[in-house]
Amino acid sequence: MKKKVGIYICQCGPNIADNVDIDKIIESVSAFNDADDLEIVAKPYGLLCSGEGKDYLKQEIEENGLTHLVIGACSPRDHNNTFIGVCKETSLNPYLYKLINIREHCAWIIHDKDKATEKAIQYIRGGLRRVLYQSELFENKLDTNPDVLVIGGGIAGIEAALSLADADRQVFLIEKTDRLGGKAATFKTVLPKQQDAVEAIQLKIQTVQDHPHIQVMLNTRLDRIIGFLGNFEAEVRSIDDAEKMTELKIGAMVVASGFSLYDASTHPDFIFSGDDEVYTALQIEQMIAEKNQVTTRSGKAPKSVAMIHCVGREEVGYCSQICCNAMIKLAARFKTQSPDTTVKVFFRDLCLPHQDDQAFYNEIKAQGVEFVRVNRIATEGSQIKFTTMDENEGSELFDMVVLAPAMIPADGTPDLATKLGISLHETGFFQEAHQAINPVATATDGIFIVGTAHGPRGIQATLLQAQAAASKIRVQLIPGEQIVPEVRVSETLEAFCMGCKTCLEVCHYGAIVFDEDKGISVVKEAVCRGCGNCVGSCPSGAIQLKHFTNPQLYQEMIEAVQ
Amino acid sequence: MVKALREEVKRLFEEKKVDLVIGWGKGSLPMTATPIFINKAEDAERLIWDETCSNNLAVYLTKDKRQLVKTDQKIGIVVKGCDGRSLVLYAVENQIQRENLVIIGVPCAGVIDKKKVLKHIEGKEVLSASFEADRMTVEGRGFKTEIAKCDVLSDSCLNCNHPNAPVFDVFIGEPRKSDSVEDVYPDVEAFEKLDSEARWKTMVEAYSKCIRCYACRNVCPSCYCTECFVDQNDPQWIGKSPEITDTLIFHLGRNLHVAGRCVECGACERACPADIDLLKLNRKISKEILERFNFTAGLDINEKPALASFCENEKQDFIMG
C-alpha cells in the first residue's frame, strides 16, 4: 500500500523559525516523494501544540488520509503526549507518529542557521525513515480492583488502613502477632512533645477493629503474591493453622512490617545477662506502660541510671534517628519519677532533628541530667567503663543501665521481600523506588512501603508516610476506572528464545516470567515499564521493545549519517 | 586411565545410572578423536581419552544439537575442564537438567591442535602418531619426527587454569592442580602493548583470511541461538559478502555475545580453516571480565552470568569523569 506521510514543522513562534530554515527542511524532505510507494505532505505551522494547531493537525491527518505522521518541533519530553492525544482523536494510530526535536537539539544550541538547518534536516529525515518502520500499537484497558492489602498491624499499617478505609476502600490488614498496635502501642508518651498517646493509639486500634471496610486478620502472614497494579492476588495463611489459607484479590499493597532492635548482647563491648540491671529503651517504655513506674529487678526505684546511646550504630552503619530523643524522653521520665535520681547520658553524637528537640534537650540538662560525650564505652553488667572525647577514662557503677540499640529490619524482611519481588536497601530495609523523588513507592507499581519497614523513623514520619501511600493508592486506583498499561513494552519472540533466563535476571520489575512448558520467557505486559534492559541483555535477540525495536532505531540512526 | 574410564562407564550402564554416554572414540585419521554416543556397556571399550580428544562434547546437549540425545534420557558425559565449564554455563542458562546428567571428569593436560602439528612437519601426511608425557611422535612415509607437546598444544590450553570439570559426579584418576598458572593472559597483555595502528593492522590481516564459513560459530558451545544475529536481516547486522568490516563486526558481535559466557575451550580456533587465532578476542574479553568483575565463566552454577549482573560500586574508569 502506498504510504502517505505527513511532515509538519512547528515554528514554535520564533523559537524554531528564527534559527532553522523551515522551508529548506520542507524542500529537502519533499524530495522523498516517490510516485509508487511514498507520498510526502510537508508543511510548516505556527504553533502546533496550540488549540488551533492541534485542530489543524487533526484536519490534516483526516483530509490527507495520512498513514504516518512526523512532527518537527520540541522535545518529546514536552509534547509527545500532546500529539499522541491528537492522533487518538483521529483515525491514525498514535504509534505511527514520531516527534522530532529540532528545537532543543538544533535551533537553540546552534547559532549558525545553516548548520542548525542541516542538522534539523537530518533529524527529520531520520524521523521519516523511522516512522515508516513503526507499527500500530493498541492500548489495552484493564479493570482494576481498588481493594488494598496492608501487611503489618503496627501504627504504620493502622494509619494506612484507616486512610484507605475512610475513603471507602476495602482493606485487608494482616498482622503476624495476636494484637494490633505494634511497638508504638506500648509507649506511654510519644515524641516530639511528650504527649500522652496511649488513648490516641488505642482509639485508632479500636477504630480499625470496628471499621466496616477493614478486615483484620491476626496471626496471619503473607504466603504468595502474583499480579500487578490493580490486579494482585495474594494468599495469606494463618500462622497457628497452616491449613487455613485465604485468597485475597486486591489492587495494591502497603508493606508496614516494622523493625527489630539490634541485639546488644551480641556486641563484645556490652556484657550482661538477663539478671543484670541492663534494659533496652523499649523495655523501659513497656515497664512504664505496664506499671507506670520504673524499678529495678528487686522492685526498687533506681538511684542512678546510665543511658547509653548508639549501641550497634557502627555495626549497622547508620543512625537510627529517633533513639536520642527517645532516650532524652526517658531521662526526663526518670527525673519526674524521682528528681534525686542521677541520670547520666553517654553519647557520641546527638541527633535532634525536630524543631522542638533542642528546647527539650536544654530543659532536661537544666533539670540536672548529665550528658557525657564518649569516644568508647563498654559495660559489664551495670558497671560502665568509658573514654571521653579528650581521652579521659572513667568507670562507674549504676543501679540501672538503659541502652538504645540500633533499629534493624524486622525478622522475616528478606523473606517478605522475596515474596513481594521487591528489593532491599543495603541496610536490609525495604528499598523505595527513588529515595528523593518517590519515597513511598517501590520498584513494583502498586506496592508501597511505609514506616520503619523502610528504615528508622519516628511515629510522626511514619504516619505521614502511611497517609502518603494511602493517597497514592487512592489516586492510582479509582473504583470503576480502568487503567491503561504502557504499550511500549517488551515482548519475546517465541521462536528465538533459548530459555536462558538472562532477561529474568536483569528485569528489575519482575515483569518477565518463565513458561516452563514452552521453555521460553514471557513478558507480563502490564508489569513491564518498557526500559528495554532485557532487550539489551538478551543473547539471542529474542526480545524486542515495542516502538524502540532494532529496525526502528537502526533506520533512524543510519539516516542521520547520510 | 582409559581402562578406568571404560570400567566406570561400564559400571554406570550396569547399574542403570545412564542410558547413554557421550565420550570420545578413535577417529578415522591419525591425531583425531571423534565424539561417540554409546548406549550399552560393552561399547565402553570404544572410549578413549588422550591428547587428541579436543572436541567440546557439551555442545551435544544444546537445543539445536539435541536431536542426538533424547531429553528424558539419563546422559553420561565425559568432560575435560573446559567441557565441564560449558556444562556449568548450560546449568546457569537453564539449558540442561543437572539431575539428568552423570558428569564424568577426566584430568586434562591439554589437547593438541592438529593444525599446529601439520605446520611443524610442513604439511606432510601423518600415518601414525603416539604420545608420551611431554612429547609426541609422528610418523609418515619416509619420516619420523618427535615434537615437544607444548609446541602443538591448542592455544586454549597454554595458560589453562581449569584442567578439571568444576562440577562432576565421578572423576577418573586424580584431578590436576587448578589455578596453577599465575599469568593467565600473557598473549593478551603483549598485544595490548602494541600501538593502536599495529593492533588494527594485525587484526585486519588476520581477519581478512576469514571466509565466513561460520565454523567457529557452529562449533562454539556457547553459541546456541536458534537464529544467529548474522542471519538476521532487519536490520541486517552483517553484510553477506566477506568484506573486512562486516567480517570484523561479525567476529566482534560473536565475541560480545559470548562475553562472560566463553569457556575458552578453543573449539573455534581449532575449527577455523583459515587459521585465524580467534581466541585472541575472546581472551581479551575474559581478561577484562576477570579483572573488573572477578568472574570466570562456567565455574559456579550459582553465579549469575557476568553481563546479567552488576555491583553498584564497580570500577568505571572507561566512563568520562
Added chain:
Amino acid sequence: MQEKDKKDWQPKILAILCNWCSYAGADLAGVSRIQYPPNIRVLRVPCSGRVDPMFIMKSLQNGFDGVLVSGCHPGDCHYLSGNYNARRKFAVLKPLLEYIGIETERVQFSWVSAGEGERFAEVVTKVTNDIRKVGPAKRLVKGVVSW
C-alpha cells in the same frame, strides 16, 4: 587529507541518550541556550540498558566518526538498574574496540543527569574535540578501511 579539508571537516557523532537523564540534560542545554558543537546526532532510547553494542559498531561502520552513549548517573536510573547493566556491557565493549585498534576517542560513555545541561554541552564539546583530534574514522568503516 589536506590541511584545509581538515579544518572544514565536521565529525559526525552518534549520541545515544537515555530518555530520562541524558536526553533531558540535552533538553536543558537547549532550554538554557547553551551553544555546543552541532556534530552530534541524537538517538533517544528509554534507558542506556537498551543499548545493544551492535548499534555502536554499526554506526562506526556506516560513517559516524564517533559514538557517545550517555545514561543516568549510577543510582539515578529511572529504571533502577539499567545503567548498571549497561555499564557492564560498555566495560567489555570499550576495551575490546580499543584492543582491535579502534581509537579510544571514538567510543565514549558518560553519565549526565536531567539537571546537567551545562555538563551535557561540555561532554559533547569534549567528545567532538577528541574526535576532531583523531580525524575522520577510517578503521572499521565500510569501504574505506585503512590504517
